[in-house]
Amino acid sequence: MHRHLATRFGLSLTLAAGLLATGLALATSHATKELETATEHAGFAAKADTLEKHRMHLQHAVNCLVGEEGKGFDDSVGNPCKGMGKGAIHDMQASETAARMLEQAAELARIGTRIESAEAAGHVAQAVEALLQEAKQQSAAKS
Structure with a gap:
């Protein structure tokens, strides 16, 4: 009887570990898309020809980095990362260096x-675009 319980417990642990790994892979996938989109919008902001466009695209970058529950999120200009995840900062399984860069980029974009x-x-x-590019490289090096 104890062997049967141990087998069931072992299978449950294996299933839980598999689900956790799948969840982490999905979070990392979401984070990669969010980071790509944030970087793209920082680039749009860098090339913008009006203050309004600079601000709008920087806010898009913030929204992708922090997610709907994050500091500085503002949906009034839109959220190009809607439905992708909870924000690259939250979703990314990044190195400590890359995580700091994402936080710094978000703060700089908010400014x-x-x-x-x-x-x-x-x-x-x-500067935001450069930080995000570097964070992507740091994150890729960790993988």
């Missing part, structure tokens, strides 16, 4: 959404 100069907002967007 960029409040800048009054189109030229300065463009420079901030370039």
Whole structure:
């Protein structure tokens, strides 16, 4: 009887481990898409020709990084990462260095959404894009 219980317990643990691994893979997949989209929108912001467009695309980057429950999320300009996950910062199984870079990029992008100069907002967007590119490289190196 004890062997039967042990076998059932072992199968339950195996199933739970498989589900956890699947969940982590999905979270990482979501995070990769969210990070790609955030980087893309930081690039759009860097190339934008008006302050409004700089701010909008920087906010899109913030939204993808922090997710709907995160600091600074604002759906008023849209959320290009809607339905992808809970935000790259939350979903990514990143190295400590990459995680810090994502946090820094989000904070910098939030600042960029409040800048009054189109030229300065463009420079901030370039910095956000560079941080996100570096975070992607750090994350890929961890994998």
